[in-house]
Amino acid sequence: MRVRRYSCAMLAMLYALAGALHLIIPAPFVAIVPDWVPAPASVVMLTGLAEIAGAAGIGQSWAPRLRIAAGCGLSAYALCVWPANVQHMLLDLAKPEHGLGLAYHLPRLAFQPVLIWWPLWAANVTAWPFRQQT
Template sequence: MARWLLAIAYIVAGIAHLTRPAGFVAITPDWVPLPHMVVMLTGMAELAGATGLMIPRLRRAAAVGLALYALCVWPANVHHALRDIPLNGVHLSWWYHGPRLVLQPVIIWWALWAGSVTDWPFRRRQSPP
């Protein structure tokens, strides 16, 4: 169930990156080259990772990829929060930014757990040989 929920979340995010990139481009830090292309590539990475989570032989690689992806986009989330960049003219408060920034490590862990890269802190039952 956790794997499916994460895959669905990344599918939704990937589609949003590809179909409505302006908000993602707006929060991209200035030091990132070619922000529109980077947003398109991140959308494709999200879709590939979500698909990989559902394919057993690709699951672990997809999980590691999604965890690294979540780590790499964290600076954009920090940039968004610290610069108070409006999205569609709306300034989001720290009620939005605070939990988003704090939960990023949870998303990283979730990808690793959903892909069976880690079982911490929930030990999976081993099926008998």
Template sequence: MRWIIAAFYTAAAIAHLVAPDKLLSITPSWVPFAPQVIFLTGLFEIAASAALVTGTLRSWAGIAMAVYAVCVWPANIKHAVDGIDLPYITNSWLYHGPRIALQPVIAWWALYGAGVINWPWRR
């Protein structure tokens, strides 16, 4: 599970670093210094993914990834509500609905994969 979520976060990092203008369109207007935030979150996603799979600061990486998953929820909601087209992502509620609903699962996954929690299964 740890490797899979690290791969998802790394893919997101590449998008943040390669196509920040696309992600700027889904960033809520109240986010200060949005271009810089997008760049820094890309770097964060790479660092957190590496920490998660290498074991260096694994617990902290899992906690940070979970908090980050909650923090990007407003961008996911804006993406859905405003119907913003992004490359390689369908602009349909068949994507947006589950994506928004499963955001807490992504936060749980980061915590579970990092070994911070063991709910609902004990290791």
């Protein structure tokens, strides 16, 4: 299905860019890592590498099992970074000027389930909510 291939390409570009940003300018990402996460700088570096690996896996078309594994990995990644996004919102809203505000943070948090589902759908792990093709 062409839409899935385009989705894989788009996810590959987005995650490659995000991963590169984690490696090139880690400070903003380190700043939002929750306190209970050990070694925040190392975690940010590893998440950047994971995003790049996921981008490479979901972006290729010659190994369907690798694409499926990458889709599952990117989905799990999006689930695991959700606490950092909540932490970012709490830190931002605690600032006197309220940082980026609820108009930024609430849609970002609400979109997180889509970021969990999208790689699974694009990699053909699930057909939900669309009808399975026969």
